[in-house]
Each structure stands twice: as C-alpha cells, then as structure tokens.
Amino acid sequence: MEFAEAFWVLLLGSLLGLELIGKVPPTLHTPLMSGANAISGITMLAALTLIITADGRTPLLIIGAVSLGFALFNVVGGFLVTDRMLAMFSRKSTRK
C-alpha cells in the first residue's frame, strides 16, 4: 500500500469518526465508549496477519498468538459487556 493512499484512508476515517458522533445523549456515553472500545480491538486482524505470514518462525507465531489473545479479549469482552448494558435499556417498564 502506498503511503499517500494509506494517509488518505486515515484522514477520511478520522473525519467519518468525527461526523458519526454528532449528538450523543449522556445516557449512551458509557455504552458508546465500551462499544467503540471493542472496535479498537480490530488490531486482532494485524495479529492474525502476523501469524499467517510467520512462515513457520516460532517467535512470531507466539507473539502473534499472544497479541491475538489480548485483542480478542478486548473485542469479545467489549461487545458482550456493551450488549449487557444496552439490554437493560431495552427491557422497559413492561417487566415487573
């Protein structure tokens, strides 16, 4: 990937992020933070690439697997915990 190309991607991605979070009700700050946090675990893709391209070199495989573990801890935990929080908002007064 060319640097200029990657830089454009970075710039547009940042603008998109700024634009998406326009007006958030305070109620959703905590879930939004935790949801965005789960997305930042996207580094799992980098860890995955690392393992795949390791070419049988053991240290790379180990670091890649550890990194993948950390990232997945972030992703799986983050999404589940966000879901748990949001589940509480959706069950309304109908439940006694």
Next chain:
Amino acid sequence: MTLIFKFWIDLLAILLLALGIKGLSKVRSAREANRLAATAMAISVVGVLIGSFGSLVESPEAWVWIILGSALGGFLGAITAQRVAMTAMPETVALFNGCGGMSSLLVALAVRFFPATDSSFGFVETISIVISVFVGSITFTGSIVAMAKLKGWLSTPAWMQNKIRHVINIALSAISLVAIAGLLGGSNSELWLLIVSSSLLGIGVTLPIGGADMPVVISLLNSYSGVAAAAAGFVVGSQLLIVAGAMVGAAGLILTKVMCNGMNRSLLSVLFGGAIGSTPSGGNDSGEYVNITSCSVEECALTLEAAERVVIVPGYGLAVAQAQHTLREVTRALEGNGIDVIYAIHPVAGRMPGHMNVLLAEADVPYEQLKEMDVVNPEFPATDVVLVLGANDVVNPQAKNNPSSPLFGMPVLDVQEARTVFVIKRGMSAGYSGIKNDLFDLANTSMLFGDAKKVLGDLLLELKELGISAKA
C-alpha cells in the same frame, strides 16, 4: 480472484462498522448497532482468512496458534463480560481497552524484530511502528492504572500531587523522543527504551488523576487505542485497520470532549491539573457551614407521605453504596401510594456519564422515569420533596450564583427550588471538587447522615409503618 473478494468484504465490514458507531449514539438503535459492529468484526476476520487462504493451506501450524490465541482471549473476555458487576463497568472498560493497546504494541514489536526476509524499513514503516509502540504502551499502562485506581487497589501517592510529576513526565517524554530519534536512525536497541519510557509515561500521567475525572481519562485512552490500531494498520498495510482505528480515535476524542463539557472542565485541566481539591481555592469557597439541619429517617418518611411529587437525584455515593435496588423499593412504595416519582439524572452522575442510567435500569427503574437535567430543571418549583442520594457538586447552587466559585458555570440541578430537600450523605465531607455546598446551608434542606443503602432501608421500614408500601 481472492483479492477482489477480500476488497468487497473489507468494504462491507467498514460500512457496517460505521453504521454501528452511528447507531450506538441513539437509544433506540443502540443494541442492534452493537451487534452490527460485532458482525462487522467477524466479517473482517473472514476477510483476512480468505485473503491469505493460500499461505494458510501451506502452513497448517498457523491454525494451531490462531485457534489457541483466539480461544483463550475470547473465552476470558466472555467470562469477564458475564461476571462483572454493573457498578464495576468503568474499570472493566479500562481493562479491555488496555489489552487492545497491548495487542497493537505486540504487533509492532514483532514486525520490527522479525521482519519478513526481503523487506527493509522505510521512514513511514518506522514511524508507524514507533507510534504503535508509543501509543500502545501508554494505553496499556494508563488503562491498567486507571482500572487499579477505580478498583481502589491504588491511590495517588503524595509526591504525585506535587509539581514534581510534571518534571518527571516531561523527562519521560524527552527520553521517548531520544529513543524515537534513535529508531529512525535504523537502530533496534532503542525500542526497549521507548517501551519502558512510554509505559512509565502512561503511569505518570494517569496516576495523579482523581477518581471523578477517571472516566474522561478512560475515554481518552480509548481514543488512543484507536490511534494505536490505526498505526498497526500502517505497519501491516491494512486499510480496514486504519479506517476502523481512525474512526474509534476520532469518535473517542469527541466523546471525551462531550464528557469534559458536562463537568465544566477542560481536557487540559483534567490531564495536567490533577485533583482540583489539591489546589488552593478562593476564600469564600472553603467556608464553614453555619445552618445545617439534620433530621431523622422518621421525619423524612412523614414528609414523603405528604408529598405529591418527588424527585430523586442519584449520584456517585448511591453507586458506591450499591443502593440502587433499595432505592427502587422505596420508589415502588411511594408510587404504590399515588406519589409521582421521577429521577433527575445529571449528565455526569455516577462514575461515568450514562453509568447511572445503566445502574438504575439494572434495578428495573422504568426508562421513562429517568429525566435529563434540561427537562427536569424547570419542574423543581412544582416539586414537593427532592431526595439527593450521594450527589454533591451537581446540586451545588454556587455553580449558578457565585461567580468566584471554581464550579461557576457548570450545569447543575436546581434542587433548591423545591419545597423540601433531603440530602442523604455519609458525612459532611466535601464533594469531589472539595468545595462547600451551599445547598446544605439552606433552610429547606435537611441532612440525613448515613450510608445510602442503610438509610434507604430504614426509610422503607418507616414508610411501611405509615402504611405506605408497594402494591402487591
């Protein structure tokens, strides 16, 4: 063929992620949006696997490591997410966040130390690795310190309140810069120096920050972990990673700013000010209380019985005492007797913006009864009784009528407009800001001293004796 396929999968994943973040900012769509984002992540993994299908077929041992790493991380993450109490949410987010930063850090390290045989490091690659390592380390240690502080495992050491900490942090930044310069020169040994100095910097910046500012810091660190992910994207050459990381980084920054506005604090003062309580404040802020009225639970129950309209102001203290369930029983009893009850939620109530809503929702408080500050403020004059539960600075009238107060300008709940105010509080200690609360001195304010959970429990009993209890 597979490359084109991977392109479309990446595009789909990015679109879904963007829609997910968008949806997370609206109550109605939030839960679906969260699932959408999770789906997008799963799709992106499939994309990577398909994109490098060829090399995966050649090296079956890669599968072993992939499954090992993801099973362990995913399993621990799932367990943590299920087990953790709702009150412990801020530190949990911090922990997850730190692990994300660690992952970016490890990727950059591996790429630098074990480069593919035919590649050399250009300026861009090196810069990406440096940013990934630097930001990743800060995110990791900063998040872990934030978690430890919120858990109460760590408190701010006295010397950290001192100005010395600025000197230390500046020195650490300088060392990091030296290490970065060395790395750009092509040497590898400075990488360890960079890891150590930036890790210490993460600790040094986070440690002096006071409890109530922690959410802002976590939000900021969350933004950093996005930046680290984007940098890792540059390192491994993945557009998807760059976009997703940049989105999280930018969104996190906005969220951090929104939180700061809610507390009337600037980001700079959160980061460099430490706890406000430690700075000497103006003369009339630290005044003595002259007109404190303390009352018994019985009196409070009698007043509540005669009320028609009650507003509950829950705060940090309620979350700490874990009294939200007892509170719900009290309000059920009142509602059962035809008393109108609503909850006034200050934007920064609880331990994190929105945290109070989560806690009350957990205790089965109907969502419609939670009112935001702007909605509830005009209604206070028509309110008979206000119960302030473990909130302090957010109900301080100084913010409205004392221009010399450090709180001046912060949006607050105008509880003093109500006929009677009961403040349930453990003692006369000042709130987080360390500033006297003029509300406590007012004639229509009565103090009920004690742990929120215990006081509410007693109140429930008193109400029962008056014949007020929840309808069967």
